[in-house]
Amino acid sequence: MEVDRPIAIAFSLFLTLIIVIFFVAPRYNDFKDSQLRLGKIEAEYNSKNDYYTKVDKAFRDLQAKSDALTKVDNALPEKPSIADLIYFFQKKGEENGLVVKDLFLSKFSAQTQDSKIKEIVFSLDLLGSYASLKGFLSNLESSARIFEENSISLNLTLQGGAKAKSQPTPLEEQTYTFKLEVKTHSY
C-alpha cells in the first residue's frame, strides 16, 4: 500500500506537535525539575556532611583538652553549690588564721536579664591579721572557681588601736576586723 506522502507529512507534523506538547515537554520539565531537586539535595547533603565533620573534629579537639574543660567546669559550675562555698570560706579562713565571725549569702541572681550566668555574692565578717587576709584572698584567687572581691574594708581592732596610740605595732601583730563582699558565678 502506497502512503499518500503529503497527507503523511501533514499528519506527521501534527503528530510531532502532539508529541512535543504532551510527551517531550512534560518529560523535559520533569527532568529539569528533578535535576534542580538533585542539585539542591546534593548541596544540602554536602553542607550537612561538612558541618558534622567539623562538629566531629571540634568534639575530638574538646575531648583532647578535657583537662582544660574540667577547669572551665569548675570555674563555672552547673549548680551554685552554696554549701560547698560556705565550707570553702570557713576552711580557707581557718587555714589562714582568720576567724569567720559572720557569713551570709547576700545575692543570688542572674548576672543580666538575658544571661544564664548567675552571680553569687557572699558577705563575710572576718577577724585576723593583715597577712591572714592576704593569704585568704590569695587562696580565693588561686581557686578553681572565679572569685572576685566587690568590696573590702578593714578596721584596726581596739586592742591594736590602743597600741597604735602609743607606738604603732608591727603590721603582723595588729588585729583587724574585715568586711568582704565576695562574688562568684554559676549557671
Place this chain on the structure above:
Amino acid sequence: MNFGIIYKLRDKRNWWVDVVFYFVISLLVALVICAFIFSIKTSFQEKAIKDFNKKLAEVGNEQQKEAEKQVFTYQKKINDFAQLLGNHKSALNIFSFFEQYTLPNVWFSKFGMDEKQSEVMLSGESEDMKSLSKQISAFEAQDSVKKIDLLNSSVSSSGRVNFNLNLSLDPKLFAFVPKPLTPAETPAVTEGPATVTPSENGEIPAENGGQNQGATKSNKKYITSFDFSLDGQEIAGSIDQTKYTVLVEVPSGTDVGNLSPAITLSPNAEVEPASLVSQDFTKPVVYTVTAEDLSAQGYTVTVIVAEPPVVKSSSSKAGIIAAVIFILIIAGGAAGVWFFWKKKKKETEY
C-alpha cells in the same frame, strides 16, 4: 484557499516531498527517543535523590547530635568563661600597690575599697605633717592614682597626725587580663552560633599564676556591617548578633564565586579573612573576628542570589503564539482531510 498545489503534490511525485517526508518521520522518531531519554534520566535522578535522602537521614545521627550538643554547650561555656576572666578583678593588686608606695612613718588603721567605683578610703596616722605630705605626693606621683582627696587631718596630743584620705584609682589597677586567646587553636564550629576560645595552649588558667596583670583590653568582637559593592550599588548584609550569622542577598546573575565584602568591626577588632579580600561565596564562609583581648567569634556569611524576575508578558506571548500555531495546524489538517474526503466522494460518484 488554493488546494491545487496539494493535488499536484499528490498526483505528481516530487523528490523533495520524499525528503520532507523522511525528515518529518526522523523528527518524529527523534522526539520519541528524546522523550524516552528524558524519562530515563529523570528516573535516574529520582533514584539519586532517594539515595541522597537516605544519606541525609544518616548524617546527623543521634551520636553526632549528642556531640553537636556538647560542642555548643562547651562553646557557650568557654565564651562565658573567657568573658568572666576578661572582666576579672583582683583586690590583691590594691594591697600590693599600697604596700609598695606607703612610707615607713605612715600607718593605716582603716581601709575601705569599692571595686565598682575604683575608690579606696584610707584612715591612719603619720609621724608628722611632713610625712603625710610626702605620702600624698608619693601617691600622686603614680599614674594609677587619678585623684586624691584629703578629707581631714588633725594633730593628736602625741604629735602624730590623724588623717582621712579618699583615692580614686585607675580601674586598670583592679584588673586581671587572661592569657591571650588564639582562635587558631580553638575547636571552632560555625553554623549560626560559632567559635570557641580556650587559651593559647588549650589551657584555661584557673590558677593565679596563669593570669597576667596588665591593661584591660576590649573583648568586643562584632561585625557591625557587611556590604558588597556591585556595579556601584551597595548591598548590605543582614547581621544576626545572637546567632552570629550574616545573610546577604545579591541580584540575579551575580558571580558569587568572587566577591569582596567591605566589613566594619568593633573598635580594635580584627577579622580573618580580611575586609575587601575576594572570597568564594558559593558556600557559606566563616569570618573570625578577634577582639583586642584576642578572644574570637566566628560569623557565618551566606550569600544568596535573588531569583530572576519572571517576565509574565513574554511567557504569555509565547503561549498565545503556540496556541495560534496549534489551532492553525489543527485547522489546516482538518481542512485537508475534509478536502480529500470530498474529492474521493466525487471520484466515487463519477
